[in-house]
Amino acid sequence: MMNKIWITIVTENQNTIDKANSLALALAEDLGFKEAVKIEKYPKFPNSYKIELETEDLNLDDLNVQCLKITSKIALAWTSYYDDDTNEIELIFNKSAETQFAKNKYHVIRWANAGINKT
Numbered sequence: 001m002m003n004k005i006w007i008t009i010v011t012e013n014q015n016t017i018d019k020a021n022s023l024a025l026a027l028a029e030d031l032g033f034k035e036a037v038k039i040e041k042y043p044k045f046p047n048s049y050k051i052e053l054e055t056e057d058l059n060l061d062d063l064n065v066q067c068l069k070i071t072s073k074i075a076l077a078w079t080s081y082y083d084d085d086t087n088e089i090e091l092i093f094n095k096s097a098e099t100q101f102a103k104n105k106y107h108v109i110r111w112a113n114a115g116i117n118k119t
Helices: 017-031 063-072 104-108
Strands: 003-011 038-041 049-054 079-083 088-094 109-118
Touching: 003 017, 003 063, 017 038, 017 049, 017 104, 063 088, 063 109, 104 109
Parallel strands: none
Antiparallel strands: 003 049, 003 109, 038 049, 079 088, 088 109
């Protein structure tokens, strides 16, 4: 079975692709992910990029806990949704005045979504 944890991030105040690439590389390194799957301009907000990351294939018993641990390395707090039928979670992050970023370089993250793909 191939399992992956994925994260989609939307940035703010990123006026060049180089800044988005730099953030993507830092996230991949800090989270133990392979390099970004995709980086593209995000048209909904000015000076924003969408970064998509995913883990290598994982063979872990509890991917939900692993997903929670990985996202806590970015920021707190995340809204969680649990699907009882599949035993999977999806996490959503929205930047607010109460946000606690794990590292100062992550302050440009405006929104994020994380979850699990089981195949």
